[in-house]
Amino acid sequence: MKKHLFSVAVATSVLMAGTSVAQADLLDDVMERGYVQCGVTEGLPGFSNPDDNNEWTGLEVDYCRALAAAIFDDPDAVRYTPLTTAVRFESLSNGNVDVLSRTTTWTMSRDTDLGLSFAGVTYYDGQGFIVRSADGVTSALELDGAAVCIQSGTTTELNATDYFAANGMDASNFLTFASRPETVQAYIEGRCDTYTTDASGIAGDRTKFDVPGDHIILPEIISKEPLGPAVRSGDTRWFNITRWVLNAWLGAEELGVTSANVDEMLESENPEIRRLLGVEGDFGAPIGLSADWAYNIVKQVGNYGESYEANVGPSTPLGLDRGLNALWTNGGLHYPMPIR
Amino acid sequence: MSDLLFVRDHIQPPLPAPHRTSGVVLWLRTNLFSSVPSTIVTILAVLFLYWIIPPLYGFLIGDAVFSDPEGLRGEACRFEGVGACWVMIQGRWNTIIYGFFPNSELWRINLMFVIAIVLLVPMLVPKAPFGRTAALLFFLVFPVVAFILMSGGILGLRQVPTAQWGGLTLTLIISVIGITVSMPLGIFLALGRQSKLPIIKGFCVGFIEVWRAVPLITVLFMASVMFPLFTPQGVTPDTLLRAIIGIVLFESAYMAEVVRGGLQAIPRGQFEASSALGLSKVKTMVFVVLPQALKHVIPGIVNTFIALFKDTSLVTIIGLFELLNTVRSAARDVNWSSPTSDITGYVFAGFMFWIFCFGMSRYSIYMEGRLHTGHKR
Numbered sequence: 175m176k177k178h179l180f181s182v183a184v185a186t187s188v189l190m191a192g193t194s195v196a197q198a199d200l201l202d203d204v205m206e207r208g209y210v211q212c213g214v215t216e217g218l219p220g221f222s223n224p225d226d227n228n229e230w231t232g233l234e235v236d237y238c239r240a241l242a243a244a245i246f247d248d249p250d251a252v253r254y255t256p257l258t259t260a261v262r263f264e265s266l267s268n269g270n271v272d273v274l275s276r277t278t279t280w281t282m283s284r285d286t287d288l289g290l291s292f293a294g295v296t297y298y299d300g301q302g303f304i305v306r307s308a309d310g311v312t313s314a315l316e317l318d319g320a321a322v323c324i325q326s327g328t329t330t331e332l333n334a335t336d337y338f339a340a341n342g343m344d345a346s347n348f349l350t351f352a353s354r355p356e357t358v359q360a361y362i363e364g365r366c367d368t369y370t371t372d373a374s375g376i377a378g379d380r381t382k383f384d385v386p387g388d389h390i391i392l393p394e395i396i397s398k399e400p401l402g403p404a405v406r407s408g409d410t411r412w413f414n415i416t417r418w419v420l421n422a423w424l425g426a427e428e429l430g431v432t433s434a435n436v437d438e439m440l441e442s443e444n445p446e447i448r449r450l451l452g453v454e455g456d457f458g459a460p461i462g463l464s465a466d467w468a469y470n471i472v473k474q475v476g477n478y479g480e481s482y483e484a485n486v487g488p489s490t491p492l493g494l495d496r497g498l499n500a501l502w503t504n505g506g507l508h509y510p511m512p513i514r
Numbered sequence: 515m516s517d518l519l520f521v522r523d524h525i526q527p528p529l530p531a532p533h534r535t536s537g538v539v540l541w542l543r544t545n546l547f548s549s550v551p552s553t554i555v556t557i558l559a560v561l562f563l564y565w566i567i568p569p570l571y572g573f574l575i576g577d578a579v580f581s582d583p584e585g586l587r588g589e590a591c592r593f594e595g596v597g598a599c600w601v602m603i604q605g606r607w608n609t610i611i612y613g614f615f616p617n618s619e620l621w622r623i624n625l626m627f628v629i630a631i632v633l634l635v636p637m638l639v640p641k642a643p644f645g646r647t648a649a650l651l652f653f654l655v656f657p658v659v660a661f662i663l664m665s666g667g668i669l670g671l672r673q674v675p676t677a678q679w680g681g682l683t684l685t686l687i688i689s690v691i692g693i694t695v696s697m698p699l700g701i702f703l704a705l706g707r708q709s710k711l712p713i714i715k716g717f718c719v720g721f722i723e724v725w726r727a728v729p730l731i732t733v734l735f736m737a738s739v740m741f742p743l744f745t746p747q748g749v750t751p752d753t754l755l756r757a758i759i760g761i762v763l764f765e766s767a768y769m770a771e772v773v774r775g776g777l778q779a780i781p782r783g784q785f786e787a788s789s790a791l792g793l794s795k796v797k798t799m800v801f802v803v804l805p806q807a808l809k810h811v812i813p814g815i816v817n818t819f820i821a822l823f824k825d826t827s828l829v830t831i832i833g834l835f836e837l838l839n840t841v842r843s844a845a846r847d848v849n850w851s852s853p854t855s856d857i858t859g860y861v862f863a864g865f866m867f868w869i870f871c872f873g874m875s876r877y878s879i880y881m882e883g884r885l886h887t888g889h890k891r
Contacts, residue, residue, distance in 0.1 A: 382851045
C-alpha cells in the first residue's frame with residue numbers, strides 16, 4: 175500500500191511539474207523543441223492548403239512561417255497540424271498547437287470564454303455578393319428585388335435580410351438552400367442573380383466555375399469576420415511575440431520594406447525602419463528574441479503585402495482585391511502598431 | 515431377281531434442321547426473349563444502358579483530360595463539356611499515395627509495400643510454400659520493420675513524424691493494424707462473454723455494449739480532443755496512435771459479436787466429443803470449436819473488415835490526411851480547381867476504396883470455397 179501511495183505521489187508531482195513548466199513559458203518550450211506547432215485548416219485555398227510538393231502554402235501559413243522566422247531565423251521550422259472546425263479550440267487549449275492560424279473569427283465570446291487571446295487580424299473577411307458581370311451590376315445596392323441564393327438557417331441569411339431591410343431593398347426573392355454546394359449549384363444553373371457568403375469563400379467557389387472571369391464579387395462587405403491568429407491566454411511573452419510578429423509583418427509593408435530590398439534598407443536613415451530591422455535599439459530582448467527578429471521575417475517570408483499578392487491577391491486564381499485588407503494609408507483597415 | 519432391285523427414283527426430301535442447342539440466337543431467345551415480360555425487361559435494360567453508358571464513357575474517358583503537356587494544371591480542365599480531370603490525380607499522385615512523406619524518403623514506403631506483398635502472397639495463397647514462416651514474419655517482424663521504415667529516427671533514417679503520414683499509405687496502415695489487432699481481441703471478447711466467471715463475463719459484456727453503442731466519430735473525437743485534457747501538456751500521445759487505438763477497440767467489439775454468432779452455431783456434441791477424447795478446455799477451443807466457428811462466420815468477419823476499411827476515412831474529421839482527404843485537398847487547391855475537380859476526386863477515391871474492398875470480398879469467397887467441408891447448403 176505504501177509503495178502504491180509513493181508511486182501515485184511521484185506521478186502526481188511529475189505531472190504537476192510538467193504542467194507548471196509548460197505553462198510558465200511556451201517560448202522556452204518552442205525553442206527547445208526547435209519548431210512551432212501551427213494549427214491550420216484542412217485545406218482552404220489561399221489561406222492554408224498543401225501544394226503539389228506537400229508544402230503548406232497560404233496567407234495564414236505565411237503568418238506561421240513569419241513566426242518561425244522571427245524565433246529561429248528559419249521559416250520552415252513549423253509543423254502544421256490540420257484542424258477541423260470542431261476540434262480547433264480544444265487542440266489549442268490542450269497544447270496540440272502553439273498558435274491557431276486557422277481562419278478563426280475574432281469575437282468577444284471566443285476571446286473571453288474560451289481561454290484564448292487573439293494576436294490581431296490577418297485578414298478582414300466578411301459577407302459579400304457575387305454576380306455575373308454580364309448583368310452589369312457593380313454595387314450590392316443595385317440588388318433591389320434580385321433573386322439571392324442563401325444557405326438557410328445561417329447568420330449569412332440574417333445578415334443579408336438585415337442589409338436589404340436597412341437599405342430599403344426588396345428581399346422577397348430570396349431562395350434558401352440546405353447546404354452550401356446546393357446554393358452554389360443553384361447560382362451556376364442561373365436560378366438566382368447572386369449568392370452570398372464570406373467573400374473569401376465565394377472567391378474559392380468561383381475558381382471552380384466554367385469561366386471564373388464572367389463573375390465578379392461586389393465590393394460591399396456586409397458583415398464583419400476579422401480572421402486572426404489565436405493563442406492560449408496566460409502566457410504574456412508568447413502572446414506578445416505572436417502579436418508583434420503580426421505588427422512587424424504589416425509594418426514592413428507600411429515602410430516599404432520587402433524581401434527584395436530588406437538588405438539595402440538596413441542602411442536606411444528612416445528611424446522607423448532602423449528600429450524595425452533592429453539597427454537601432456533592441457526590440458527583440460523584451461520578447462525573448464534576437465534583435466534582428468523582424469529583419470528575419472521580411473528577409474525569409476516577405477512582408478504582408480507580398481504574401482497577400484502571392485496567395486489571395488488579384489493575380490492569383492482567387493483574385494481578391496485588397497479592399498479592407500489594404501493598409502490604412504491606402505484606405506484599408508490594417509493599421510500596424512508602431513515599433514518603438 | 516429384278517423385283518429385288520431397289521432403285522431410288524427420287525431424292526429424299528431433306529429433314530428439317532435439328533433444334534439448335536447452342537449459338538447466339540438460341541441463347542438470346544432462351545435468356546432474353548423467352549416470354550413477353552422477359553422481352554420487355556430486356557428492352558428496358560438495353561435502353562437504360564444506352565442512356566447511361568455514353569455519358570459515363572464521355573465523362574470518364576471520352577472528354578476526360580489525361581495529359582497536361584503545357585503544365586496548365588487546373589486550367590487544362592476548363593473547357594466546354596469537360597470530363598474527369600485525371601491530370602489532377604496525376605499531378606497529386608505522390609500526395610495521394612504517400613501523404614506528406616518527404617520526397618527523398620519515399621523509397622522507405624515503397625520498400626515497406628514490397629516486403630508486405632512478398633510476405634502476404636505466401637500467407638494468403640494456400641498452395642504457396644513457406645506460408646507459416648511468412649505469417650510469423652508478417653505478424654511478428656514486419657510491424658517492427660514497417661514502423662522503423664515509416665517513422666525513422668534510427669539506423670540513420672531521417673525521422674518522419676506521424677503528422678506527415680498520409681494518403682493511401684495511412685489508410686492501409688490504419689486498416690491493416692485495425693484488422694490484425696481487432697480480430698484476436700474480438701475472439702477473446704467473444705470467448706470472455708461466454709465465460710462462467712462473472713468478472714470476465716461482466717467486463718466483456720460491458721466492453722462490447724459500451725463500444726458498440728457509441729458512434730465511431732464520437733470515439734475519434736474523444737481520442738483526439740478529450741484524451742489530451744487528462745494528460746499534462748507536452749506528453750500527449752500521438753494523434754494517429756490515439757485514433758488507431760480508438761478504431762481497434764471499436765471494431766473489436768463488432769468482431770466479438772460476429773465471432774459469438776459463430777460460436778453459437780457449434781453444436782453441443784462437438785464439446786462433448788472433444789471432452790470424451792480427453793481434450794482440455796483450451797485445446798477444445800483452439801482445435802475443435804474455433805476453426806469451425808470462424809469458418810461459419812467468414813462472411814460476417816469480412817463484412818466487418820470492409821466496414822473498417824471504409825470507416826478509416828472518418829479520421830478526416832480529426833485532421834488526418836488519409837486517402838479521401840488527400841484527394842479532397844488536391845481538389846481544393848486553387849491551382850487545380852476546375853469545374854470537375856471535386857467530382858473527379860470523389861470518383862477516384864471511390865474507385866480506390868472499391869478495389870480494396872472488392873479484393874477482400876473475392877478473397878473471402880475463395881477461402882469459403884476452400885474451407886468448404888460439407889456444411890454448406
